[in-house]
Amino acid sequence: MTAHPKIYVAGHRGMVGSAIVRQLLVQGHPADRIVTRSHAELDLTDQAAVRAFFATERPDQVYLAAAKVGGIHANHTYPAEFIYQNLMMQANVIDAAFRHGVQKLLFLGSSCIYPKLAPQPMREDALLTGTLEPTNEPYAIAKIAGIKLCESYNRQYGQSYGVDYRSVMPTNLYGPGDNYHPENSHVIPALIRRFHEAKTNQAPSVAIWGTGTPRREFLYVDDMAAASVHIMNLPLSTYSQHTQPMLSHINVGCGHDITIRELAETIARVVGYAGDIAFDPTKPDGTPRKLMDSTRLNALGWQAQVGLETGLEKAYQDFLDNHTAQP
Ligand SMILES: NC(=O)c1ccc[n+]([C@@H]2O[C@H](COP(=O)([O-])OP(=O)(O)OC[C@H]3O[C@@H](n4cnc5c(N)ncnc54)[C@H](OP(=O)(O)O)[C@@H]3O)[C@@H](O)[C@H]2O)c1
Numbered sequence: 314m315t316a317h318p319k320i321y322v323a324g325h326r327g328m329v330g331s332a333i334v335r336q337l338l339v340q341g342h343p344a345d346r347i348v349t350r351s352h353a354e355l356d357l358t359d360q361a362a363v364r365a366f367f368a369t370e371r372p373d374q375v376y377l378a379a380a381k382v383g384g385i386h387a388n389h390t391y392p393a394e395f396i397y398q399n400l401m402m403q404a405n406v407i408d409a410a411f412r413h414g415v416q417k418l419l420f421l422g423s424s425c426i427y428p429k430l431a432p433q434p435m436r437e438d439a440l441l442t443g444t445l446e447p448t449n450e451p452y453a454i455a456k457i458a459g460i461k462l463c464e465s466y467n468r469q470y471g472q473s474y475g476v477d478y479r480s481v482m483p484t485n486l487y488g489p490g491d492n493y494h495p496e497n498s499h500v501i502p503a504l505i506r507r508f509h510e511a512k513t514n515q516a517p518s519v520a521i522w523g524t525g526t527p528r529r530e531f532l533y534v535d536d537m538a539a540a541s542v543h544i545m546n547l548p549l550s551t552y553s554q555h556t557q558p559m560l561s562h563i564n565v566g567c568g569h570d571i572t573i574r575e576l577a578e579t580i581a582r583v584v585g586y587a588g589d590i591a592f593d594p595t596k597p598d599g600t601p602r603k604l605m606d607s608t609r610l611n612a613l614g615w616q617a618q619v620g621l622e623t624g625l626e627k628a629y630q631d632f633l634d635n636h637t638a639q640p
Pocket of ligand 1 (some may be wrong): 324325326328329330351353356358379380381382402421423482483484486487
């Protein structure tokens with residue numbers, strides 16, 4: 314092996330995967346030691362194709378950021394696709410990685426693995442202590458299976474083959490490469506689009522569902538990528554000190570939450586929208602609070618760097634550059 318491991322980033326065209334590639338390059342990892350395949354080039358649900366890819370490329374490390382992701386509507390409409398494709402992708406990649414001698418792999422999950430009524434902030438040991446949110450249960454079950462795949466390969470092959478597969482569970486992410494679809498996007502890209510359009514059309518007011526009081530946590534995607542590389546590169550002894558063989562995943566958040574009202578006001582300021590923001594309390598609010606406990610991550614020597622307003626400025630610039638019609 315050369316000084317630089319050969320790294321496969323699965324899902325490199327997605328928001329998180331592209332940020333991981335950016336982060337590796339920023340940290341000086343040579344571009345020719347990063348391997349990628351688009352979905353069109355390699356369908357990760359195809360076991361034979363995945364095994365053939367690993368046999369040819371023989372990466373040393375894998376970041377598994379490929380997944381079928383979507384909002385409430387997509388999860389509700391296509392539950393079979395969400396559970397089947399995610400189970401297949403992660404099982405194929407993790408098993409092929411093992412069969413071809415990959416010792417280090419990082420699996421990306423999501424905060425939806427935790428029970429609907431988990432105590433806030435949500436700690437890693439809340440996993441499997443209660444009933445999941447029904448709307449994305451199939452997706453969450455696949456992600457929990459991904460954590461358990463990593464742990465099981467470590468337990469069976471850690472000693473004999475040096476297998477060291479880790480999992481990170483990010484909070485809500487935003488930033489370059491986000492999905493700005495008008496009907497099917499997360500709260501930050503949806504609000505960026507709506508305030509931008511309201512500014513452009515000189516609309517006097519923007520209506521937002523609910524009271525504005527629910528609290529949510531947000532992390533800039535390049536911070537998530539930096540945390541992922543940090544966790545991947547920790548010595549095994551350090552990682553093991555802070556995790557357990559059957560409770561090994563690590564939450565990745567910024568450690569604090571804000572109200573939807575504060576978020577909306579910040580986005581309006583960043584976008585330059587000066588009209589009213591009208592909350593509609595007749596519409597549902599959702600769960601009052603969702604915050605990750607990132608104590609484990611902080612103890613492992615990492616914390617978020619990018620403040621919300623700075624991150625939103627970068628996200629808005631990406632929206633202007635890539636998601637609006639050019640004059
Ligand atoms: N975004 C968030 O707020 C957030 C929060 C927490 C956790 N995460 C986690 O982070 C991970 C990545 O999310 P993301 O937001 O980056 O999603 P994304 O932007 O939709 O990217 C997903 C990537 O996976 C690829 N992919 C999907 N199905 C594939 C297949 N069958 N074969 C090969 N590639 C396939 C996609 O390729 P195509 O586009 O070509 O299909 C895309 O490049 C997921 O595990 C997600 O749970 C995201």
